[in-house]
Amino acid sequence: MxxxxxxxxxxxxxxxxxxxxxxxxxxxxxxxxxxxxxxxxxxxxxxxxxxxxxxxxxxxxxxxxxxxxxxxxxxxxxxxxxxxxxxxxxxxxxxxxxxxxxxxxxxxxxxxxxxxxxxxxxxxxxxxxxxxxxxxxxxxxxxxxxxxxxxxxxxxxxxxxxxxxxxxxxxxxxxxxxPHPFASAWRALQRKAVTLGALQCAETQGLSLARQFAMLSYRTPEEFEERFDAPPEIINGRVRCAAEDYLDAAGAQYVARTPVTAYVRLSESIDLxxxxxxxxxxxxxxxxxxxxxxxxxxxxxxxxxxxxxxxxxxxxxxxxxxxxxxxxxxxxxxxxxxxxxxxxxxx
Amino acid sequence: MxxxxxxxxxxxxxxxxxxxxxxxxxxxxxxxxxxxxxxxxxxxxxxxxxxxxxxxxxxxxxxxxxxxxxxxxxxxxxxxxxxxxxxxxxxxxxxxxxxxxxxxxxxxxxxxxxxxxxxxxxxxxxxxxxxxxxxxxxxxxxxxxxxxxxxxxxxxxxxxxxxxxxxxxxxxxxxxxxPHPFASAWRALQRKAVTLGALQCAETQGLSLARQFAMLSYRTPEEFEERFDAPPEIINGRVRCAAEDYLDAAGAQYVARTPVTAYVRLSESIDLxxxxxxxxxxxxxxxxxxxxxxxxxxxxxxxxxxxxxxxxxxxxxxxxxxxxxxxxxxxxxxxxxxxxxxxxxxx
Incomplete structure (x- = not known):
């Protein structure tokens, strides 16, 4: 001890x-x-x-x-x-x-x-x-x-x-x-994002994406309307929406402090x-x-x-x-x- | 003509x-x-x-x-x-x-x-x-x-x-x-799933995952509660939720008929x-x-x-x-x- x-x-x-x-x-x-x-x-x-x-x-x-x-x-x-x-x-x-x-x-x-x-x-x-x-x-x-x-x-x-x-x-x-069945489905897809990332050693990118989807379930449309109502930009020929900087940062911050296995197993635990x-x-x-x-x-x-x-x-x-x-x-x-x-x- | x-x-x-x-x-x-x-x-x-x-x-x-x-x-x-x-x-x-x-x-x-x-x-x-x-x-x-x-x-x-x-x-x-800013954020993350899939040389898996997340935005918690209220199973040591078969099928069906570029560019178009x-x-x-x-x-x-x-x-x-x-x-x-x-x- x-x-x-x-x-x-x-x-x-x-x-x-x-x-x-x-x-x-x-x-x-x-x-x-x-x-x-x-x-x-x-x-x-x-x-x-x-x-x-x-x-x-x-x-x-x-x-x-x-x-x-x-x-x-x-x-x-x-x-x-x-x-x-x-x-x-x-x-x-x-x-x-x-x-x-x-x-x-x-x-x-x-x-x-x-x-x-x-x-x-x-x-x-x-x-x-x-x-x-x-x-x-x-x-x-x-x-x-x-x-x-x-x-x-x-x-x-x-x-x-x-x-x-x-x-x-x-x-x-x-x-x-x-857990509500809709919320379980949402988490199941987040875990799939981790699995997709893990296919070729981009595990943290998968975890980042999972966290970003999770953020949408933690917050509300009201908050996003208040914060991210700007039109998108076109950057290098791709459309980038107003909330993406915020979501990227949230994903990166999470990845820096969370082992992938911890995320997956605790996410599962909610569904069990x-x-x-x-x-x-x-x-x-x-x-x-x-x-x-x-x-x-x-x-x-x-x-x-x-x-x-x-x-x-x-x-x-x-x-x-x-x-x-x-x-x-x-x-x-x-x-x-x-x-x-x-x-x-x-x- | x-x-x-x-x-x-x-x-x-x-x-x-x-x-x-x-x-x-x-x-x-x-x-x-x-x-x-x-x-x-x-x-x-x-x-x-x-x-x-x-x-x-x-x-x-x-x-x-x-x-x-x-x-x-x-x-x-x-x-x-x-x-x-x-x-x-x-x-x-x-x-x-x-x-x-x-x-x-x-x-x-x-x-x-x-x-x-x-x-x-x-x-x-x-x-x-x-x-x-x-x-x-x-x-x-x-x-x-x-x-x-x-x-x-x-x-x-x-x-x-x-x-x-x-x-x-x-x-x-x-x-x-x-487009509502919350919906735009949701679509932006779907497009990131496609990008992640492309990184892994698994473009169709990325598109399938994007479509599955999209399905959650097309339907409601009420419907999922009605259809997918069974407890999850543990298969090969991983938790699998009741809605996953349905979502997998929806993803596969979509991938079979949709070019990745079409999905990305029309998804962007909604946000523009x-x-x-x-x-x-x-x-x-x-x-x-x-x-x-x-x-x-x-x-x-x-x-x-x-x-x-x-x-x-x-x-x-x-x-x-x-x-x-x-x-x-x-x-x-x-x-x-x-x-x-x-x-x-x-x-």
């Missing part, structure tokens, strides 16, 4: 005094990273020895909230004084937020398969089993809440179904009990996901975004209906569609404040 | 008597095919000598309706006794329909570029100019109507703008004054399209499909508003989205009957 711990700062009542000394996107919080090896019996891939990497931010005695994002997310939620690099959830984690690392201890992991070394079908149930083991390993009896977004919502539903004592409450944002939500016994807030092109509102409604009295639905409309969790931090924070209220921490 | 004419049948009052002798998808109609060479000054590609291939069905004296479809459409609308092979609009052309080749003379063309031999940017204005020339060549002073669907609607808008004497009325189905509809002086019925993922209702509404008193909007909701024109023949026919009424022919 390999723990990287940091000096523990006491956070003063007026936290801004210390924060003024740190870059804007860094919070002062007790932080540690670690990794844990487990022997997991995977649903489709049999017994495997796997490594689970995690990061914890926040004071040791505080209630623990696990935050899990999309397939591109990882264990580093936000820059802090131990690990100052920007996190994937920088805007939503911070002083005064529901996810305030001075008030709650935030746990996040790198998903199984995220390092690209597990080339096998990965089920959301496998992720949930690994998390249940990690919590036991870390001596965390129960999470105050599991906040899951996109793929993280699917993993949270599996954790609630398979290991209900692990969590007091689930917040499932932009994810449901099953199936949960009978009527068997879940954990209070669950389902957050749906109207206009989400991957998770239609109708699937979120079906999920809440299956949850019965344990389910609560919150709906918001955002031009960012599936990416609203990342792009609308104030509105998501307001929902999280309500969802986490009355669970033993300051709101 | 190369005319293939057929014997002219008089169509009896009880047409079913003769039709009973023909296969179900063949109508008895006077039909001819031809091709015409023109020197065209193209908007982006300069002066070119081009061939325009056309087919006419229906009696010589009847009012002429030009029917133009999507970028995959061609001059053969429906099987008839001269050319019995199935057409691309078999369901919507026939006895008792608005598009009845016993009552109207139906004209259709192969688009410029459709043979894959014109590897240059093609504007919808170029298509309109070629059609205006063809009408003159054929001695057709004025079309009773131009019925355009998808790309055909864009070409019809250009014809109405640039050559108003050519047509009495325009029916523009599932096409607007501009821009019309100032406030300058159009031809009565126009705009038909929009709610749930069309390529042409949002808001763009059809904007088009009708720009047309002012000359514009009429018809909206329908269909699980087939952009493909409703092809998949909902009865409902589309009802709209065409109204749109073409009172223009000198039997309804």
């Amino acid at each position: 390999n723990f990287a711990t940091t000096a523990l700062h006491a956070v003063p009542a007026d936290a801004t005094a210390i924060e003024a000394l740190l870059p804007d996107d860094v919070v002062s919080a007790q932080s540690l990273r670690g990794e844990w090896t487990t022997d997991l019996s995977m649903r489709h891939a049999g017994a495997r020895r796997l490594l689970v990497r995690y990061e914890l931010q926040g004071p040791a005695g505080a209630p623990v909230v696990l935050v899990a994002g999309g397939i591109s997310a990882h264990r580093h939620l936000r820059g802090n004084d131990a690990f100052p690099e920007k996190g994937w959830l920088n805007e939503l984690v911070g002083t005064g937020r529901a996810l305030d690392p001075a008030q709650r201890r935030l746990l996040a992991i790198d998903y199984l398969g995220a390092d690209g070394r597990l080339d096998a079908p990965i089920d959301t149930a496998d992720q949930a089993d690994a998390i249940a083991g990690l919590l036991q390993h870390l001596g965390i009896g129960q999470l105050q809440a599991f906040v899951g977004y996109s793929y993280g919502a699917l993993v949270g539903l599996q954790l609630a179904l398979r290991h209900p004592p692990c969590l007091q409450r689930l917040v499932a944002v932009s994810g449901a009990h099953r 996901h199936r949960v009978d939500a009527s068997q879940i016994r954990v209070p669950t807030t389902v957050v749906a975004v109207e206009g989400d092109r991957l998770v239609p509102l109708s699937d979120s409604v079906a999920l809440v209906e299956a949850l019965g009295t344990l389910g609560t639905l919150r709906v918001l409309r955002s031009p960012y569609g599936h990416d609203a969790f990342l792009k609308e931090p104030d509105r998501i924070d307001a929902i999280l404040v309500t969802a986490l209220r009355g669970n033993g921490a300051n709101p | 190369n005319f293939a004419t057929t014997a002219l049948h008089a169509v009896p009052a009880d047409a079913t008597a003769i039709e009973a002798l023909l296969p179900d998808d063949v109508v008895s109609a006077q039909s001819l095919r031809g091709e015409w060479t023109t020197d065209l000054s193209m908007r982006h590609a300069g002066a070119r000598r081009l061939l325009v291939r056309y087919e006419l069905q229906g009696p010589a004296g009847a009012p002429v309706v030009l029917v133009a479809g999507g970028i995959s459409a061609h001059r053969h609308l429906r099987g008839n006794d001269a050319f019995p092979e199935k057409g691309w609009l078999n369901e919507l052309v026939g006895t008792g329909r608005a598009l009845d080749p016993a009552q109207r003379r139906l004209l259709a063309i192969d688009y410029l570029g459709a043979d894959g031999r014109l590897d240059a940017p093609i504007d919808t204005a170029d298509q309109a100019d070629a059609i205006a020339g063809l009408l003159q060549h054929l001695g057709i002073g004025q079309l009773q109507a131009f019925v355009g669907y998808s790309y055909g609607a864009l070409v019809g808008l250009q014809l109405a703008l640039r050559h108003p004497p050519c047509l009495q009325r325009l029916v523009a189905v599932s096409g607007a004054h501009r 399209h821009r019309v100032d509809a406030s300058q159009i002086r031809v009565p126009t019925t705009v038909v929009a499909v709610e749930g069309d993922r390529l042409v949002p209702l808001s763009d059809s509404v904007a088009l009708v508003e720009a047309l002012g008193t000359l514009g009429t909007l018809r909206v329908l909701r269909s699980p087939y989205g952009h493909d409703a024109f092809l998949k909902e023949p009865d409902r589309i026919d009802a709209i065409l009957v109204t749109a073409l009424r009172g223009n000198g022919a039997n309804p």
Whole structure:
């Protein structure tokens, strides 16, 4: 086991005094990273020895909230004084937020398969089993809440179904009990783009194209209309549309940080996901975004209906569609404040 | 010039008597095919000598309706006794329909570029100019109507703008004054799939993948939910989703009949399209499909508003989205009957 711990700062009542000394996107919080090896019996891939990497931010005695994002997310939620690099959830984690690392201890992991070394079908149930083991390993009896977004919502539903004592409450944002068949088709074609690229050693070009198609499913026509309404140009005799620079950049950025195998196996994992939500016994807030092109509102409604009295639905409309969790931090924070209220921490 | 004419049948009052002798998808109609060479000054590609291939069905004296479809459409609308092979609009052309080749003379063309031999940017204005020339060549002073669907609607808008004497009325189905920026981005990525395939010496695989992504834009999540709600299978260690067989088949079918260059240049042509509809002086019925993922209702509404008193909007909701024109023949026919009424022919 390999723990990287940091000096523990006491956070003063007026936290801004210390924060003024740190870059804007860094919070002062007790932080540690670690990794844990487990022997997991995977649903489709049999017994495997796997490594689970995690990061914890926040004071040791505080209630623990696990935050899990999309397939591109990882264990580093936000820059802090131990690990100052920007996190994937920088805007939503911070002083005064529901996810305030001075008030709650935030746990996040790198998903199984995220390092690209597990080339096998990965089920959301496998992720949930690994998390249940990690919590036991870390001596965390129960999470105050599991906040899951996109793929993280699917993993949270599996954790609630398979290991209900692990969590007091689930917040499932932009994810449901099953992948929508249209979204599955969209992902299947993205994986075909990777396969096409791999034919002659242009794997990263295939991955870039896959990511660019994925971007269209994460965002909405409203946003594209707002940003890319210019006529196309003709460059070297070919038509080039206004959104292409943006999409190329998104593809290149993704390729630089994502192993091809990680992308393929986690994309598949979304499509393998199936949960009978009527068997879940954990209070669950389902957050749906109207206009989400991957998770239609109708699937979120079906999920809440299956949850019965344990389910609560919150709906918001955002031009960012599936990416609203990342792009609308104030509105998501307001929902999280309500969802986490009355669970033993300051709101 | 190369005319293939057929014997002219008089169509009896009880047409079913003769039709009973023909296969179900063949109508008895006077039909001819031809091709015409023109020197065209193209908007982006300069002066070119081009061939325009056309087919006419229906009696010589009847009012002429030009029917133009999507970028995959061609001059053969429906099987008839001269050319019995199935057409691309078999369901919507026939006895008792608005598009009845016993009552109207139906004209259709192969688009410029459709043979894959014109590897240059093609504007919808170029298509309109070629059609205006063809009408003159054929001695057709004025079309009773131009019925355009998808790309055909864009070409019809250009014809109405640039050559108003050519047509009495325009029916523009599932096409607007501009491509929507989100739809343009979607098409740009399809063209990148073709480019990626070409890099790998797998051009047809690239085209197949492009077509499969296009299918997702032509149809709707509702249809996919209805047809492909089965869980995925794991085949040779990879996840295969329920829609993949269908999409593979759609890709293969398309590749078999479409030159790569034709696809790329006509796809580009949609993105080059821009019309100032406030300058159009031809009565126009705009038909929009709610749930069309390529042409949002808001763009059809904007088009009708720009047309002012000359514009009429018809909206329908269909699980087939952009493909409703092809998949909902009865409902589309009802709209065409109204749109073409009172223009000198039997309804």
